[in-house]
Each structure stands twice: as C-alpha cells, then as structure tokens.
Amino acid sequence: MSDCIFCKIIQGEIPSTKVFESKDLVAFLDIMPANKGHTLIVPKKHFDDLESADPKILAEMTKLAQKISKAVLEFCDGTNIVINNKPAAGQIINHMHMHVIPRHSENNFKFDWPHRKYEDDINLYSEKIKKSLQ
Ligand code: 5GP
Numbered sequence: 001m002s003d004c005i006f007c008k009i010i011q012g013e014i015p016s017t018k019v020f021e022s023k024d025l026v027a028f029l030d031i032m033p034a035n036k037g038h039t040l041i042v043p044k045k046h047f048d049d050l051e052s053a054d055p056k057i058l059a060e061m062t063k064l065a066q067k068i069s070k071a072v073l074e075f076c077d078g079t080n081i082v083i084n085n086k087p088a089a090g091q092i093i094n095h096m097h098m099h100v101i102p103r104h105s106e107n108n109f110k111f112d113w114p115h116r117k118y119e120d121d122i123n124l125y126s127e128k129i130k131k132s133l134q
C-alpha cells in the first residue's frame with residue numbers, strides 16, 4: 001500500500017534496522033522500543049489485520065517469533081509476543097505485524113488489562129465463540 005510505513009520500509013524507501021529477511025518476512029527493531037531489542041516481525045505482503053492475513057504467513061511469523069525470542073533471551077529474562085489487532089486493540093500501523101518484546105526481571109511492568117468478572121454469562125460468551133468457530 002502506497003501510504004503504509006511498513007510497506008515503505010520493506011521497499012527500502014524508509015530505513016530500518018533489519019535483523020532478519022526471508023522471501024515472505026522481514027524483522028526489524030521498533031524505533032520506540034518497550035525495551036532494547038524490541039523487534040517487529042512483518043510480512044512483506046500487506047495485510048491490514050490478523051483476519052485478512054494468510055494463515056501460512058502467520059505460521060511463518062510464529063516460527064520466527066520463537067527464533068527471535070531465543071535470540072533476545074541471550075540478553076533478557078523473558079519475552080512478550082504480541083499482535084495488536086485493529087485500532088480498538090491499539091494497532092497503530094495497519095500492516096499486520098507481531099512484536100517480540102524483551103523483558104527484564106528488574107523491570108517487571110505488566111500489560112495492565114483489567115480483571116473483570118462474568119455476571120452468569122460465561123456460557124453465553126463460550127457459545128458465541130463456539131458457534132463462530134463451526
Ligand atoms: P502497533 O501499535 O501498530 O502494534 O505498533 C506499531 C509499532 O511500530 C510501534 O511500536 C512503533 O514504535 C513502531 N513504529 C512506528 N513507525 C515506525 C518506523 O518508522 N520504524 C520502525 N522501525 N518502527 C516504527
């Protein structure tokens with residue numbers, strides 16, 4: 001897509017600090033990292049979001065996340081693997097990508113989601129999900 005920052009990075013129009021490249025994927029360092037070594041895994045083909053992505057590419061991304069996680073664990077203590085899917089979930093760049101975020105024991109922030117309760121409606125939600133999965 002012509003106005004997509006990640007497409008421009010892939011086409012070499014915007015510089016990036018690349019750590020990996022294959023036929024289908026690139027991985028480069030996030031310019032505003034949660035921690036140093038924060039890496040973005042990006043398919044070369046533009047997909048707006050998780051739902052529109054090719055499942056084979058997603059499988060490749062997951063395998064690469066495992067490798068990058070192992071690599072960053074040489075200098076950190078844990079990792080978060082995250083896809084922010086759609087603006088409501090914090091997706092800013094609408095070129096689907098995966099974050100590999102290095103974590104350190106002494107810098108133990110948490111993703112601060114609320115821990116809500118169900119009001120006797122847990123089965124309602126499980127039924128909604130199961131129905132869609134059929
Ligand atoms: P999102 O919220 O869409 O999942 O995350 C987008 C990420 O891309 C952010 O963490 C942001 O720091 C990173 N980012 C935005 N623009 C650029 C850029 O031009 N280069 C690189 N390397 N990262 C970027």
Ligand code: ZN
Nearest residue numbers: 004007046095
């Ligand atoms: Zn794009």
